[in-house]
Amino acid sequence: MADRGRQYLILADEDLISLVEAADADAFATLYDRHSRAAFSLAYRMMGERQASEDLAQDAFLKVWRGASSYRAERGSVRTWILSIVHNRGIDQLRSHASRRRTQDRIEASAPRSQPSEAFAETWRNSQRDQVREALNTLPSEQLKILELAYFSGYTHVEISELLGLPLGTVKGRMRLGLKKIRDYFGSRDATVPR
């Protein structure tokens, strides 16, 4: 097992997914070790507390295990696929929880910080993270706030409009401009958006 595990360390994610599809638990363990930190970090950002985040990450990784055959390389990397599973299931859970936090505290917590360095103080693991951080730093705070409320807190555009007391058209407009600005960030550097 140790030798096999060592061999798996040098396989690409796409190869590991093929092995997972064939019920190879060791290949799955390698994928888990590569991506669990990113998946858990996203889960924690969405759920806001450790137990619910672990439940979400567990749920998502079991879906990876059981649904490896649904991965499509042409739609993006394995890492992006795993994170999209975490995100989609996180939104489902946030919307289904009766206790979903709709308090002002929650809104304030997810609001952009007046001190960006505090928001992004952690060391980023790789250059992709650095690029994403820089791209998000270019967003005006009102655009970033709306993207975060939608993406991490699971609010619909109508709910965001009500929470912030903004016209729905303004919310949609800020979503559009925020995403465009992130795309333009990469375009201006002749870089492709990581997938």
Place this chain on the structure above:
Amino acid sequence: MSEMNNERFEDLRDAYVLGALPEEERRSFEDHLAAHPERQAEIDDLSAVAGLLAFSPHEQEPSPELRNRVMEMVEAEAEPRHVSRRSVFARIGDYLDVRSLALGAATLLVIGLLSWNVLLQGQVQDLQGQVQEAQDQRQNLQAQIEEAQDQRQVQQSQTIELEGSWADQGANAEVASIHENKIILVAKNMPSVPEDRTCQIWVINDDVPKPSGLFQPDGNMTAAPVTNSITKADVIAVTVEPAGGSEKPTSDPVLSAEL
């Protein structure tokens, strides 16, 4: 809700990729998308942009218990799935037995049975084809593993062992080049560090250390990508830092190697 048209599709697409459409609108949007597959690429591109937000949260370390729980469930399911795959062989055996009977009976019975037998042979061939395909896939993957292992052995000269106080305590760590630009640090028997600390890799050039990856040592085996090139570096080192890592080393290296 109003009927989906191109204008409305474009009005809602940003909210869709952010997961911010109410259920009914989301279904309507996806129905429209299914009817207009030529727009899928545009949505995939926009989804990739929205998906970048997933990379932005502060890094959090999942507990080892989570890994244990997930792996317990996976390993429990892995065995039945192997059994299920073996059952394909059993099913073929069943079919082959029936086939023999059918062939024997064909000498005694009517042409209708022969027709049935032909049909059955087709099914057997289909199943045999599936098994062959599965075997081919497995052989291909095995070949890939062996090829990758061979490549790694060829690159042994690019494997560098790290030394230091942790190595003296029995830790075994090395950096290996696995592709042209991909370097990983593989370590085993590493001492554990408290939850509020983490191991940080540094690539040092002209006495300037660059943060090059974080990892939480695992008693068994740990692998972490080295996120900066070591091509022109002088030293690669590992220090123990506060959780989340540091901009500059705050402690002496526990492992290092001159390059």
